[in-house]
Amino acid sequence: MTRRRMWVLLGAVGSLLVIALIVLLIVWRGGAGAPEGEAVGRPQPHSSPAPLALASVPAPTATTDGPHPSTCDELYSPAIVAAFGDLVLNPAWVAEENSDVNRGSGDPELIALIDAAGERLTCVWANANGGSGLGLTTELVWVTPEQSTQIQSRLTAAGMNCYEELGGMRCLIETTKDGELVGESHFLRDDIWLATRYVNTGPDGYTHDIIANVWADE
Template identity: 50%
Template structure:
């Protein structure tokens, strides 16, 4: 049977190896603790580079306010069409009705106090009343439409210049300026009457209707006592 040789590891070397093994174990444990406990960067969102604007949605443009005349103290201010006519004028219209319901329906075929785009722009740009004497049942070939328009001095001058440019006959009357035009054909009689006075413009178109003295009646009623 084989004979085993005597061990060459001395007690001193065993002690050294034990010490080295202990140190290695301590170092491994310390390294593991350091790895676990070391701080790691937080998962934060990426920040855009400074100085570079971030695109955003384009804001909607602000609405543009329509110009409105400032009504001077003492200027007549009827609140409804019923306040601009005398009872006699109302009766003179016979079967025609003032502002029947159909005239306010969306898309209603109604007229304003002018058919000129420049004059219509002034009417629509400022405070006004729309007064229409028409058939009670719907559009027809007969009627009168008047806008009572409150205008600035600049608008008054622009309206007068436009009326003259359109070739209307203009003259002074009842404290203001009157401009008229009339056309007669084989089947129809139509025209316009405009009156400017003290910040008010009475713009009227008429077709196959209009009692005599219509504009004079409005002037006498609106400026009653003036």
């Protein structure tokens, strides 16, 4: 073999080795890459969704499909107004702070139920010049059926005499203490509660008169 042919053969072998190395390099580079779609770098924490705000549940309110007097004057006939004599309806002093005017009941649990009901009319018959030994307070309260059930249960538990009357439930109690006549009259019908407490006064037919005026159209 001549020297020239030997160099040609070595050159061919060298070329083949170079080509083989290039192919191996391409294959190796392709396999070393990250698979398609795979995250590169440090994993990132997923953000947590913000908590959903819960809608507040409104307190139950009484329906107002029935009668809805807006003032105490609407509750009374001229005859009952005259029967109170010198007592006046809602004198200015009863609205003063610490007036200590009577509520529609003397029972703490019934007072709490009146306050919990929300909407109401407070009608006070009292001396025009201030507190005295005579007075009557009626609180007309709008209630839900659930509240009405609670009220009836408490009226019975408080020892009142309850019976059906004029399309509703009437409850009465009256006592004499230290020479004073103190009583309560309660009436529940539809979504209305008439809570009345009186001291040494109370015209005959007072609650019946309110019922006749409030439910005049029924």
